[in-house]
Each structure stands twice: as structure tokens, then as C-alpha cells.
Amino acid sequence: xxxxxxxxxxxxxxxxxxxxxxxxxxxxxxxxxxxxxxxxxxxxxxxxxxxxxxxxxxxxxxxxxxxxxxxxxxxxxxxxxxxxxxxxxxxxxxxxxxxxxxxxxxxxxxxxxxxxxxxxxxxxxxxxxxxxxx
Numbered sequence: 553x554x555x556x557x558x559x560x561x562x563x564x565x566x567x568x569x570x571x572x573x574x575x576x577x578x579x580x581x582x583x584x585x586x587x588x589x590x591x592x593x594x595x596x597x598x599x600x601x602x603x604x605x606x607x608x609x610x611x612x613x614x615x616x617x618x619x620x621x622x623x624x625x626x627x628x629x630x631x632x633x634x635x636x637x638x639x640x641x642x643x644x645x646x647x648x649x650x651x652x653x654x655x656x657x658x659x660x661x662x663x664x665x666x667x668x669x670x671x672x673x674x675x676x677x678x679x680x681x682x683x684x685x686x
Contacts, residue, residue: 567647570637577601577633578626588620588628598625605632608639 564573581597590613592599602613611619620628650657680686 564636564640566640566643568640573637573640574630574633577629577636580629582625582629586624588617588623588625590614590617598628601629601632605635608635 561576561579564576568576580601582601583595583597585595585598588598588602589595590599590602599613602616605611605616606613609616620631623631
């Protein structure tokens with residue numbers, strides 16, 4: 553999985569549905585070794601999934617490997633997919649809520665613009681005073 557790869561199948565997007573996330577992990581590159589070990593140089597595919605798992609859980613790669621000792625790569629891909637799905641769920645709910653309510657986003661942008669204008673006007677007034685352009 554790579555955030556810089558243009559193919560959307562190469563990454564998990566915040567709005568991916570759970571079945572899409574599972575499918576992407578299922579098809580993620582791994583190798584022919586069935587044990588779960590962390591070796592970025594020798595096993596970049598599975599190590600990338602361990603890094604993702606670690607980022608989503610805060611667990612170290614070593615701990616993840618210890619916890620996954622009885623899993624093969626197919627089983628481990630399922631575990632990582634579920635961790636990602638569970639973590640993204642509350643974020644996705646907010647995204648869908650905001651997408652469904654156009655007025656909320658418009659109101660936030662309008663309020664932000666008004667606040668920015670107010671701050672900019674005060675800064676402009678102070679700068680004019682400091683340089684003697686009252």
C-alpha cells in the first residue's frame with residue numbers, strides 16, 4: 553500500500569467502505585512466507601502492513617508480531633483490515649454527516665472568513681499606526 557501511488561487500489565482512503573478496505577488488504581502485496589515477521593528490507597509487503605497496524609494501534613512491530621504468532625499472512629491481513637475499519641469508522645461517520653449537510657460546511661466557511669477579515673482588519677490598523685500612516 554502506498555499513498556504516493558496513483559492507483560486508488562494501492563491505498564486506503566478515508567471514505568472507503570469496510571468491504572472495499574477488506575478487499576484492498578486481501579489483495580495487498582505480501583510474500584510466500586506465511587509467518588508474520590517484521591523485516592522491511594526482506595519482507596516489505598508484510599512489514600508495511602505491520603507499520604499500518606502499528607500506526608493505528610500504537611503497538612510496536614515486535615508486539616504485533618508476538619500477538620500474530622498463530623496467524624498466517626491471510627489471517628493477518630484480515631486482522632489489519634478490521635483494525636483500520638474500526639479506527640476509521642468514527643471519522644467516516646463525521647465525513648458522511650458533513651457531506652450530507654451542505655449548509656454546515658458553508659456556515660463554517662462563512663464564519664471562518666468573517667473571523668479572518670476581522671483579524672486582518674485589526675492587524676492592518678495596527679500596522680498602519682506603527683508605520684505612521686494613520
